[in-house]
Amino acid sequence: MYFLPTVSQVQISSFTPGQGSLGGGVIVTILGVGFSTDTYLGSNVVLIGPYQCNVINHLTSDTVITCETVAGSAGAYSLTVLVDGTSSDNQCCFSYSDSLTPTLKAVQPAAGPPGSNVQIYGADVWQVDYDCSQWSYITTDPCVGEITFGDYLCGINSENIALVYDAVGYSGFFQDSVYSLNCTLPDALVMPAPGLGVGASLNATVHFGANMNGGSALVERGAYIADSTGDRPYLFQLYPVVNSVSPSQGSLAGGTLLQISGSGFPDTSLPLLNNSINITVGWATCTVVSSNYSQVLCLTPSSGSTTSTTSSLTLPNGTSVYPGMRGISFEVYNYSYTSFSDLNNLGSGAITVQSTNGSSFALQGLWETPFSLYNVPYYCDRSKAIFIPPSTGNYTFWLAADDMAQLKATWMQANGTQATEVVIATVTSFTGNPGYWKSSRWASQKGEEKRIMFRGT
Numbered sequence: 001m002y003f004l005p006t007v008s009q010v011q012i013s014s015f016t017p018g019q020g021s022l023g024g025g026v027i028v029t030i031l032g033v034g035f036s037t038d039t040y041l042g043s044n045v046v047l048i049g050p051y052q053c054n055v056i057n058h059l060t061s062d063t064v065i066t067c068e069t070v071a072g073s074a075g076a077y078s079l080t081v082l083v084d085g086t087s088s089d090n091q092c093c094f095s096y097s098d099s100l101t102p103t104l105k106a107v108q109p110a111a112g113p114p115g116s117n118v119q120i121y122g123a124d125v126w127q128v129d130y131d132c133s134q135w136s137y138i139t140t141d142p143c144v145g146e147i148t149f150g151d152y153l154c155g156i157n158s159e160n161i162a163l164v165y166d167a168v169g170y171s172g173f174f175q176d177s178v179y180s181l182n183c184t185l186p187d188a189l190v191m192p193a194p195g196l197g198v199g200a201s202l203n204a205t206v207h208f209g210a211n212m213n214g215g216s217a218l219v220e221r222g223a224y225i226a227d228s229t230g231d232r233p234y235l236f237q238l239y240p241v242v243n244s245v246s247p248s249q250g251s252l253a254g255g256t257l258l259q260i261s262g263s264g265f266p267d268t269s270l271p272l273l274n275n276s277i278n279i280t281v282g283w284a285t286c287t288v289v290s291s292n293y294s295q296v297l298c299l300t301p302s303s304g305s306t307t308s309t310t311s312s313l314t315l316p317n318g319t320s321v322y323p324g325m326r327g328i329s330f331e332v333y334n335y336s337y338t339s340f341s342d343l344n345n346l347g348s349g350a351i352t353v354q355s356t357n358g359s360s361f362a363l364q365g366l367w368e369t370p371f372s373l374y375n376v377p378y379y380c381d382r383s384k385a386i387f388i389p390p391s392t393g394n395y396t397f398w399l400a401a402d403d404m405a406q407l408k409a410t411w412m413q414a415n416g417t418q419a420t421e422v423v424i425a426t427v428t429s430f431t432g433n434p435g436y437w438k439s440s441r442w443a444s445q446k447g448e449e450k451r452i453m454f455r456g457t
Contacts, residue, residue, distance in 0.1 A: 010034040010087040015079055019095040021102065021215025023071050025207045028053055028079075028094070030065040036083050037062045043084050048094045049077025071218070072096040104206055104217040104235075105178065108370075109363070110225055111237040114197035114264045115187035118154070118236065120147065120206060122217050124179045145209035147183045149236055150202040151195075154183035181206065185238065188293045189263055197293065198275070199264045201234035240264030254302035258286060259295065267292045327362035328385040330370075392454045397447040399425035407447065424448065 012032040020026030028046075036044045044065050046053040051072045059066035065081065073096060080090040104122040112118065147154040188197040206217040224233035242262040250256030258281070266275030268291045279286040279298045286298035363370070367385065389395060399407045407425040412418055424447040431445060 010081055010083050010089045012079070012081055012089045012091045015091065015094070018093070019097045019100055020069055021100050021218065022074060022096050022098065023101060023216035023218035024069045025205075025216030026069040027056075027209075028067050028069060030067070030079070030081060031063065032065075032081070032089070033063055034083060034087060034089075035060065035062050035065050035081065045082040045085075047080045047082070048072065049075070051077070053079075069094075069215070071216070074098055100215065102179070102206070102208065102215070102217040104204065104219045104223055106223055107204055107235045110235070111239060112185070113239060113241040114185060115190065116185045116238070118149075118183060118185065120181040120183070120204065121178050122181075122206065144181060145207040146205075147181065147207070148205045149185055149238070150200060152186050152197075154185050154204070156181070156183050187263065192293075194267065194270055195275075197238070197264055198266045199238050199240040201232075202236050202238055204235045238264065250300050252303050254300045256300040257289070258298050258300055260298070261295050263294055265291050265293055265296050328367050328383055330361055330363050330381060330383045332379055332381050387452075389452045389454050393452065394449050395452050396449045397424055399427050399445045399447070400431040401427040402430040404428055411450075411452075424450075 010032070011034055012030060014032075015028055015030040017026065017028065020028075028048075030046065044055050044060060046055055046065060046067045048069060049072070051070050053067035053069050056066045056068060076093040076095040078090045078092050079094050080088055082088040102122055102124045104120060106121045108119045108121070109116070144156055147156060186193075186196050203219070208215060208217070219235070223235060225235065225237070226233045240262060241264055242260055244261045246259045246261075247256065250258070258279075260279070266277050268275055268277065268288065275291075277288055277291050277296060279288060279296060281300050282303060284301040284303070286300050289297040289299060291297070363383070367383065369381065397407060397409070399405055405427045406423050408421045409424050410418065410420050410422070426444040428444070
């Protein structure tokens, strides 16, 4: 009697690369025999330790499996292939490596309308080149494969991809060498598609290509933005823009059909996209009749009395701040101040604007000094904005600066009187980067907690 050893139908002969980014996004090619022959519905499953490697079916055959890694923790893991839920084989080892992990540190601006041009900053671990069309995947030169915001591609402007190693402004802020990538978000007015360009809070993915030096950038915790709604943190807020409202007046009884024109509105005729939109007029709900990307129709609510609501924030040149009242007026002055009394002279004529080109503009995202000013040796600036709380609650304002700054606020108090330009936070010396939100560094940079009521937009 003879006993023949049982040989698994699935055998892995080799795979490459053997290491990659903690952020995932590495294309792994597995060679062997016994893989599923069904190109489109094949049941090949690839695991790297506890992490699934997503199989790309159209690049897979009975002798080759192509898969893309997901994010994972640093370490070496066995690679396992399971076919049809029965036959499997494994081989050691694929390593998630810190040394091959680029990071994503910031998206600037942090908010904008459809079609916005954004800049992405991060630390790389190797030289980054322009675009993958120039390189073969057998090279070790990484390239920018794709950038996505949510489910949509952000158009890469390859001529604006640059490395800014040791640039004083960037490395001084991030405490690191960084790369800079530029891309343009899609706009359905230019390229119509269901769901494209609709207002939402989005996360970004940067994918590098070219052999093992590829993979996705790992998003650093400090890059995320969170709000009081309890939704997941995000990197960029894509918001709709209102260009016009017609008519400008209507009956106190309500029922006026209001036409709101702009961009970035959801299409309520596409229920599978789970779209919804809320419109308020005078803090009361305007009942939506229909909505598409560029127009919303709604019926106004009734009102007990004649009301009109206006609010404005303009730049020194008379132009309004960014559409939707979301901008921050920012003015740059060619002056190195020595005291807070000097700051009070900004805009008085005693201190002149630095230049006529770009000296007054609207910040569209975070209330932070633009990176373009980081290399300017001496200047001071003044900025202002309207803060509308997302909900009633207690709010604390913090201030960070290099070197001196004051944060003033004007608000209506509970007794009906107005508090005007009250100093609520002060910084008297450079707060430092990174981690500059530290009350132990300067206690005065943390303002007193204040109760603010939500009254609507």
